[in-house]
Amino acid sequence: MILDMKLTKALLVAGAAIFSLSGIAIAQDAAPGAAGPAAWIKVCNVEPKSKKEICLTTQEIRADSGQFLASVAIREIGKDGKKSLIIAVPPGMLIQPGLRLQVDKNKQREIKYGICFPNACYAELNITPDVIAEMKRGNQLTLTTLNQQAKAINFQLTLIGFTSSYDGEAIDPAQLQAQQKKLRDELQKKAEAARQKLIEQQQKATAN
Template sequence: MMQRHYSSLTIAAAFIGAAAFAGEAQAQQQRAPGAGAGSGQQLQTVPGEWFKVCSKQGENDICNTQFTLVADTRQLITALNLIEVSGQVNQKVVQAVVPTGRVIPAGVQVKIDDSTPVTLNYSVCFQDRCIAEAELTGDLVSKMKRGQQMNVTSINFQRQPNPVPITLSGFTAAYDGDPKDASEIASRQRELNEALQKQAEDRRKRFEAAQNAAKNADGEGGEAASQ
């Protein structure tokens, strides 16, 4: 029987490959007017993909098959990690990473197509995200390989469910295939950074254009009223 709270290795593994988004997320949001979670503006997601990364920590080999979904503001929407640790420690863990402001007792529900949902219990929260986890079973992996879509649902502070769909296309190839090497991940991250920076600049220009249009409209209205 596995413990409810897993080792620090599994927590560290959750950030292998996916951590590249975290460092700039808050600064990017500050540079994106009107893109905050409470602004009422729907976030535009950046297309993600399943991939596997592996590393060695001490006497342990760690592999993480993961999918990270972020907004074009770099705000984390949801990440899913299938972590396998072998060596001195042997663990298999499935993790969902969601934004903060969640109802903790509700956990996170992971549902594949029309199957019965699996509940992941929260184990830790950081400043910008919370991690929920459960034992990774062969049954769950099999369902993911056969499935089309996974829905990851957390409950926000308004007690409303936030279902996030994640495609399972490409999962089997990533899970069964070779891990990506560091240079491939770095190249992928550079491309994503460039795309996000361009989107942020376009968003800033649209915001400024809308502000200028509103000012011009107000000015014309004031002149008409004075005549």
């Protein structure tokens, strides 16, 4: 289970690189906008110990500032293995109540948190094919969790593009690496631009 979660985290991070480049941003308690070019993507890798392939069909949402808000992934271990729903939200939420997941106006499903890391808390739910079928038919996925003030926070994800990503081929590893390199380069450029702007502001302040 620990190895599975480590690989799951690695795949989620890899997917996040693509989401960051896609410009997908959404505010909490706001309806999702038009689907981006890669609202859902599929990534796969082999778990070293069991030699089984683990695939994630996943979507991540971020605020306009780039702050992580939430991610949802369908994890499949092996061709006919178990299917799990992996949800990640920012730390700082109330752990004991767990969170709720709802497709459109259908029945809400309660999910307990399993583990927290410095950057996110994860919840996992073993699912059956009917949950996937419901997501394929749906338009919107809503996650509801409670913040430290016990206030409900809703994260809404589009289900547009889920079916084609889930049923389709995983993204090519070479493409994934290229996207990650592009992201690193862009982040480096932004950091350098911010540093240069700070230097210019300090120089102006000194001159005055």
